[in-house]
Amino acid sequence: MHAESQAQALAELAGKTMYERDPASQALGMTLDDIRPGYARMSMRVRGDMLNGHGTCHGGYIFMLADSAFAFACNSHNFNTVGAGCTIDYLSPGREGDVLVAEAVEQALSGKTGVYDIAVSNQEGRTVALFRGKSHRVSGMVAEVAQ
Numbered sequence: 001m002h003a004e005s006q007a008q009a010l011a012e013l014a015g016k017t018m019y020e021r022d023p024a025s026q027a028l029g030m031t032l033d034d035i036r037p038g039y040a041r042m043s044m045r046v047r048g049d050m051l052n053g054h055g056t057c058h059g060g061y062i063f064m065l066a067d068s069a070f071a072f073a074c075n076s077h078n079f080n081t082v083g084a085g086c087t088i089d090y091l092s093p094g095r096e097g098d099v100l101v102a103e104a105v106e107q108a109l110s111g112k113t114g115v116y117d118i119a120v121s122n123q124e125g126r127t128v129a130l131f132r133g134k135s136h137r138v139s140g141m142v143a144e145v146a147q
Contacts, residue, residue: 027077041102056094062129066118077109
């Protein structure tokens with residue numbers, strides 16, 4: 001198998017395995033829409049029970065969507081990888097019924113450390129939040145692969 005298609009197959013396997021083990025993302029209705037080595041795109045519809053006292057999507061839910069996309073992107077190489085730190089900037093509100101999409105892109109990967117930028121937008125393409133995460137590789141693999 002060509003190295004690029006092998007890496008893609010591994011990313012898909014890691015994504016499928018992680019999603020099956022992720023009740024938090026599942027409970028919020030998140031879907032893994034695309035995964036490639038160093039990349040993941042997830043979406044989530046804003047439900048009425050996700051609104052804050054201002055009638056907009058609570059920032060914690062937006063954060064969770066961005067953080068989940070970050071997790072899938074940094075684990076797409078099939079090495080167990082955890083978040084080491086992150087920041088988020090909220091730019092505009094999410095509204096009930098919006099479909100928020102978080103697109104995570106690997107910016108750097110060196111040794112055990114990676115940097116990922118995640119943009120969260122709504123169905124109209126309006127940017128809702130920008131998230132940057134730093135990852136740290138730990139021991140083990142996401143999915144067992146026959147050698």
